[in-house]
Amino acid sequence: MIDVRERAKALNAELVNWRRHIHKNPEIGFDTPQTEAFITERLLEMGIDEICNGVAGHGLTAIIRGGQPGKVLGMRADIDALDMKEDTGLPFASTNGYMHACGHDAHAAMLLGAARILSESKNDLRGTVKLIFQPFEEGGKGALAMIDEGVLENPSVDAIIGLHTGTLWKGLGSGQVGYRFGSLMAGADWFEVTFKGKGAHGATPHLSVDPIAMACQAVSAIQMIVSREINPLDSAVVTVAQISGGTARNIISPSCTISGTTRFLDPETRKMLQERIKAICENVAQSMRGHADVQFSYGPSPVINDMEMTKKLRHAAVDILGDESVVEVPEPTMGGEDMAFFMEKVPGTFFFHPSGFGEDKDYPHHHPKFDVNEDVLWIGSSVMANFALTWQDN
Ligand SMILES: [Zn+2]
Ligand SMILES: [Zn+2]
CATH class of the missing domain: 3.40.630.10 (Zn peptidases)
Incomplete structure (x- = not known):
């Protein structure tokens, strides 16, 4: 040998x-x-x-x-x-x-x-x-x-x-x-959320439905998933890594997009992260008179x-x-x-x-x-x- x-x-x-x-x-x-x-x-x-x-x-x-x-x-x-x-x-x-x-x-x-x-x-x-x-x-x-x-x-x-x-x-x-x-x-998935509202002049917010305001609320609320909803003995990450919306400083944009990644060690946690991100973004948008379009793409499962x-x-x-x-x-x-x-x-x-x-x-x-x-x-x-x-x- x-x-x-x-x-x-x-x-x-x-x-x-x-x-x-x-x-x-x-x-x-x-x-x-x-x-x-x-x-x-x-x-x-x-x-x-x-x-x-x-x-x-x-x-x-x-x-x-x-x-x-x-x-x-x-x-x-x-x-x-x-x-x-x-x-x-x-x-x-x-x-x-x-x-x-x-x-x-x-x-x-x-x-x-x-x-x-x-x-x-x-x-x-x-x-x-x-x-x-x-x-x-x-x-x-x-x-x-x-x-x-x-x-x-x-x-x-x-x-x-x-x-x-x-x-x-x-x-x-x-x-x-x-x-x-x-x-x-960990396993990794990706998400992209487009918040949609109604554009307007920056001086007339009451005539707009502001998607940047929706995105800001949603990004904050998403942070609560890991800190308040995941068992501390389990592991998960939700990272919003991109945010884009607007073209000028005096125009309220009609849309704003955020995208990011989730990481998890357990297939159940994967499902839960998807459900909660979707629910939070849709509900935040709705509560602010707008709409959120939530897309996920699957990355690798955990090793x-x-x-x-x-x-x-x-x-x-x-x-x-x-x-x-x-x-x-x-x-x-x-x-x-x-x-x-x-x-x-x-x-x-x-x-x-x-x-x-x-x-x-x-x-x-x-x-x-x-x-x-x-x-x-x-x-x-x-x-x-x-x-x-x-x-x-x-
Ligand atoms: Zn690499
Ligand atoms: Zn590598």
């Missing part, structure tokens, strides 16, 4: 090269053809040739068949960047106006690393591994699109794993792996880790890193992840791969100076590969 830890460490320089190439050439949304081509070339070099290109735009899947019978494990990495300008000053910084500011460049490289290790230990591999390189995680559309195109079929996937790298989690440092039973990341899969993940990680470096994440984060769509379909576990530099050298995700500590890329590859090699052991 291959020594996964040593093999992955020896691969780290290559993982760095792969990550830097993807970092330098970021692509966004479903439109990731260069990233797809780069990953395809690397897989072919490894002798992995059962590749399905063009899944959900420019996502791809690839199959590694083990030498022994067994189940099918999906291993997923997201590959898309963000529509923002990079300001890291790194020699391999992007110059095309997009940026890998969430670490998905590292995710793609680490999954390639796991693929490399597994392609070299096919004889020891039970069952099949399906590599899933997913576009458009930012915005939460890629996973669903891949599922709609049948990514979990043919062969049909029995379970799935994935990871997120970065600096999101307090108390976890580079060199460690974070796991959590149950809820790990809820399967108990058995998480136990196995912990086991696979302890094998590689030892007990003290495999840490239970104390609390879920309110960030969203469309990995949740896969995990609604098949049991899965999603784990954290801390890759900060420590002290004050770290920037948050989606920051123009965000960077990933490349020294620990091998950890992501080795833990995923080891999981694939061990998850069907008793």
